[in-house]
Amino acid sequence: MNGFRNFMIGRYGTDQFTLALLIAGMILTFIGNAFKLKLLTMFTYVIFLACVYRTMSRNITARQKENNTFLRYWNPLRSWFKTKYNIVKSSRNYKYFKCPKCKQELRVPRGRGKIVVTCQKCNTKFIQKS
Ligand SMILES: [Zn+2]
Incomplete structure (x- = not known):
């Protein structure tokens, strides 16, 4: 284990982007196998190689830049999904609507009849059926 630690000194390691690539690669491998798409399976090799390359890379600044670019798109997407998930989860107790x-x-x-809502x-004040 010590040898591996020494090997990884000065190397970038994993980040959110590598993890996302890894998950995307696994999903694409699964799809590629299920539908026997050779080209897609080949493409997943490229993705997995990119994961290894990014993890072993010594150009930390460049890898961090890639990860930041990824997070700039991923974070809004993630919070959108999280919001939708919370709405579905609590829709039995709450009614959702837009101002x-x-x-x-x-x-x-839910279940309070017609109430005055203040945004x-x-x-803005308006009447909303709960
Ligand atoms: Zn409003």
């Missing part, structure tokens, strides 16, 4: 003025997503507890973003 008629600023389109901010709002929620109220937290633009302070």
Whole structure:
């Protein structure tokens, strides 16, 4: 294990981008095998090689730059999915709707009848059935 640690000194290691590539590669391998797509399977080799290359790379600045570019697209996507997941999870207890003025997503507890809602973003008041 010590030899491996010495080997990895000064090398970049793994980050979110490598992990995402790895997961994408595994999914594509699965699809490639399921539909017998040789070209796709070949492409996954390129992805896995890129993972190894990025992990072993000594050009840390370049790898960090790649990871930052990846995160710039990935983070908004992730928070969008997280929001949608939370809405689905809590939709039994809360009713979701958009503010008629600023389109901010709002929620109220279900089963309170018609209530006056004040948008937290633009302070618009409107009546909403809960
Ligand atoms: Zn609003």
